[in-house]
Amino acid sequence: MRLNGEISSGEEEEEVVVVEKSEAGTTPFLGQNVVVGYALTAKKKKSFLQPNFIALARSKGIYFVAIDLSKPLQEQGPFDVVLHKLLGEEWREIIEDFRQKHPDVIVLDAPDAIQHLHNRQSMLQDVVDLNLSECNGKVGIPRQLVITKEKDPSTIPYEVTKAGLKLPLVAKPLVVDGSAKSHELFLAYDEFSLSELEPPLVLQEFVNHGGLLFKIYIVGESIKVVRRFSLPNISKHELSKVSGVYRFPRVSCAAASADDADLDPSIAVRCCLSWYMSANNFSR
Ligand SMILES: Nc1ncnc2c1ncn2[C@@H]1O[C@H](COP(=O)(O)OP(=O)(O)OP(=O)(O)O)[C@@H](O)[C@H]1O
Numbered sequence: 001m002r003l004n005g006e007i008s009s010g011e012e013e014e015e016v017v018v019v020e021k022s023e024a025g026t027t028p029f030l031g032q033n034v035v036v037g038y039a040l041t042a043k044k045k046k047s048f049l050q051p052n053f054i055a056l057a058r059s060k061g062i063y064f065v066a067i068d069l070s071k072p073l074q075e076q077g078p079f080d081v082v083l084h085k086l087l088g089e090e091w092r093e094i095i096e097d098f099r100q101k102h103p104d105v106i107v108l109d110a111p112d113a114i115q116h117l118h119n120r121q122s123m124l125q126d127v128v129d130l131n132l133s134e135c136n137g138k139v140g141i142p143r144q145l146v147i148t149k150e151k152d153p154s155t156i157p158y159e160v161t162k163a164g165l166k167l168p169l170v171a172k173p174l175v176v177d178g179s180a181k182s183h184e185l186f187l188a189y190d191e192f193s194l195s196e197l198e199p200p201l202v203l204q205e206f207v208n209h210g211g212l213l214f215k216i217y218i219v220g221e222s223i224k225v226v227r228r229f230s231l232p233n234i235s236k237h238e239l240s241k242v243s244g245v246y247r248f249p250r251v252s253c254a255a256a257s258a259d260d261a262d263l264d265p266s267i268a269v270r271c272c273l274s275w276y277m278s279a280n281n282f283s284r
């Protein structure tokens with residue numbers, strides 16, 4: 001049960017949200033305003049909480065209120081949902097303590113549920129564990145090798161050869177923490193240049209995929225598929241002519257949308273159908 005009251009957003013400009021008292025026993029959120037407390041970096045707030053999104057949410061009775069990180073979380077709210085993406089053990093403890101004391105508040109997401117996404121090896125384990133025997137096609141991950149931070153970079157070429165990885169390779173920071181550094185990816189055309197990179201790393205075999213990829217967003221039962229431009233295929237001829245390691249930009253970000261690109265329709269349908277069937281299998 002949430003109390004009638006006013007919430008200070010803690011923003012620079014005071015934003016007051018008057019919330020209605022929900023009827024005891026009603027379906028959660030059905031017909032009542034929803035207050036979402038958010039704790040995001042300034043960068044994420046700028047990219048995610050766009051004015052048109054805020055306006056759309058309000059039109060549906062959903063209010064986003066900034067959590068004031070300089071005040072105890074327990075003293076803020078009340079919130080129906082807490083949306084967070086901050087780093088560090090201190091925040092993890094704060095949000096975990098809040099979850100224990102407010103089991104009625106939906107926390108997106110619980111620290112334990114997202115921990116494995118902060119590592120490029122563990123984040124793919126769910127895909128590795130998928131059993132999609134009855135679906136069209138298959139879902140897998142590139143062959144890869146983790147280079148731990150204890151490894152001397154000069155040993156990387158030997159490790160790559162020992163693992164039998166085929167060139168070219170995509171080198172990615174092992175840690176995914178939302179920092180710009182965690183998105184610094186490199187393309188390596190030979191294994192020797194990899195010793196210039198700084199472990200911990202994941203080295204993945206480059207998979208030719210026609211310069212197009214599909215990003216699939218899933219929230220509950222809602223699934224959205226978008227097409228994005230990606231790295232072009234690398235031919236054996238190019239591989240024989242090029243050496244070294246090259247950093248590449250975030251090629252498949254939102255600005256690289258290929259939704260309106262004139263593509264062979266069968267490509268898109270075939271990829272989505274096989275994925276959709278597998279996703280449903282996965283969600284059961
Ligand atoms: N194994 C691979 N083979 C071919 N291309 C790859 C491979 N891994 C990554 N890429 C290319 O690099 C891009 C970024 O890869 P990835 O999504 O792993 O990094 P990221 O930093 O999480 O990217 P973002 O957060 O922008 O989605 C992909 O969109 C794709 O174009």
Ligand SMILES: O=P(O)(O)O[C@H]1[C@H](O)[C@H](O)[C@H](OP(=O)(O)O)[C@@H](OP(=O)(O)O)[C@@H]1O
Nearest residue numbers: 043044047085176177178179215252253254
């Ligand atoms: O293609 P999109 O925009 O979905 O890519 C996202 C990506 O999925 C992650 O959400 C990134 O967030 P971080 O892991 O916190 O970096 C987003 O990065 P951002 O810098 O734009 O917030 C990507 O856009």
